[in-house]
Amino acid sequence: MKKWWFIVLAVIVIVLIWYSVHLYRQIDAPKTSNESAAVQVAKEQYSLRTVDNVESYHGSKAFVVIEGTTEKDGRVFVFVGPKHEVKRVKVSDGVTENDRRKEINEQESPKEWVSLKPGIEDDQVVWEAVYIDRKGHYTFDYANFKTGERYKKYSLNQDM
Structure with missing residues (x-):
């Protein structure tokens, strides 16, 4: 009888872990998808050679901020807005x-x-x-x- 309860408990724990992972992935999916789309836009518009960092900025408007390098300008920050409006600044043009x-x-x-x-x-x-x-x-x-x-x-x- 103890063995039976142990098996039932183990199955419940496994199902809870699986559901937690599944729920986390569903919640995180839009963020990762949004960041991936922003990186693609930045690569297309500014020919980014490398992407070193991607993070979200939530000020008066939300932007995905991509730090990378281009052949022409070196290190840059590319800001991609929700409607794919894009702005680029050279890292060397600002305060570090x-x-x-x-x-x-x-x-x-x-x-x-x-x-x-x-x-x-x-x-x-x-x-x-x-x-x-x-x-x-x-x-x-x-x-x-x-x-x-x-x-x-x-x-x-x-x-x-």
């Missing part, structure tokens, strides 16, 4: 990620970094820095990509 991180570390002394990535706000390329500041606020700090000048900053209280 390391410089932006260093500037925020010196000025704000964040407790914890969440992310630092390029994005687009009001049709201008920006660095979006997300961190937890000294007071424990969740902070979104935007700076112009080319000049490094602060564009806007939001801090949200985390108290519950």
